Amino acid sequence: MTKTLVFTDMDGTLLDHHTYSFEAAKPTLTTLAHKGIPVIPTTSKTFAELQPLREKIDLSGPFIIENGAAIYIPHGFFKQKPTGTVWVDGYWCKSFISNKNYWIKLLEKIANDFVGEFTQFSKMSLQDIQDATGLDESSAALAAKRQFGEPVLWKGDENKKRDFIKAIRDRGAYPLEGGRFIHVSGNCDKGQALQWLAKEYQKQTETDVRTFALGDGNNDVAMLEAADVAIRILSPVNPPPEIQKEEVYTSTLPGPRGWNEMLTQLLCL
Numbered sequence: 001m002t003k004t005l006v007f008t009d010m011d012g013t014l015l016d017h018h019t020y021s022f023e024a025a026k027p028t029l030t031t032l033a034h035k036g037i038p039v040i041p042t043t044s045k046t047f048a049e050l051q052p053l054r055e056k057i058d059l060s061g062p063f064i065i066e067n068g069a070a071i072y073i074p075h076g077f078f079k080q081k082p083t084g085t086v087w088v089d090g091y092w093c094k095s096f097i098s099n100k101n102y103w104i105k106l107l108e109k110i111a112n113d114f115v116g117e118f119t120q121f122s123k124m125s126l127q128d129i130q131d132a133t134g135l136d137e138s139s140a141a142l143a144a145k146r147q148f149g150e151p152v153l154w155k156g157d158e159n160k161k162r163d164f165i166k167a168i169r170d171r172g173a174y175p176l177e178g179g180r181f182i183h184v185s186g187n188c189d190k191g192q193a194l195q196w197l198a199k200e201y202q203k204q205t206e207t208d209v210r211t212f213a214l215g216d217g218n219n220d221v222a223m224l225e226a227a228d229v230a231i232r233i234l235s236p237v238n239p240p241p242e243i244q245k246e247e248v249y250t251s252t253l254p255g256p257r258g259w260n261e262m263l264t265q266l267l268c269l
Contacts, residue, residue, distance in 0.1 A: 008041060014259050038062070068222070069188050100146050107152070225243060
């Protein structure tokens with residue numbers, strides 16, 4: 001028997017890009033829950049952001065935060081302590097990179113070369129975060145509680161952005177461009193986290209695993225390429241990300257409507 005695991009981006013995929021609603025995906029979420037198929041948020045969001053969101057969507061399994069920086073696994077999801085994890089805030093946590101202070105210091109070293117070209121998340125006010133993301137005040141406060149990488153809101157032109165990305169890469173960072181921000185962090189991505197969790201699941205349950213991944217942005221590419229089944233969700237603001245994979249599905253509808261559309265078709269729900 002093969003077990004299905006669904007790894008999903010949140011903003012622009014399970015959540016509507018503009019309204020953050022997941023209403024259109026509810027029918028499929030309900031069916032997956034009844035079938036015992038885990039839906040695993042795999043997101044740029046923080047641990048603090050995902051707590052109320054998981055409760056609202058009624059997701060109780062593992063989740064991957066800050067573009068693959070760490071995986072949190074609820075106690076009891078596996079029979080044994082997962083490999084290489086530590087107990088943090090009521091979860092088994094597997095982290096892959098250094099904490100955010102390391103990346104803040106890295107950005108300080110190049111700041112003088114890009115004066116006025118970018119704003120980094122840790123220096124933004126709650127109002128700035130709200131303006132950039134469309135989040136309400138309480139949600140923006142949760143978004144500010146980052147543990148690992150440091151998002152950068154780029155303000156300059158494309159040529160200067162390329163110089164900026166090269167400069168931080170040359171200093172050991174692995175930047176990822178999301179829907180709104182450049183995420184500055186270490187050698188982690190959603191794909192590595194997906195593979196680690198799928199392998200751990202297979203080991204602990206002694207069951208073959210088939211992974212589905214859904215995403216709409218460039219920071220989802222590694223996850224989509226690592227999954228057995230890659231599903232690009234149509235975005236109202238960006239073209240579908242380029243995927244180096246033979247079999248790739250693309251929704252005809254955006255956001256949670258496309259999420260519902262594709263999983264209903266591919267899982268024959």
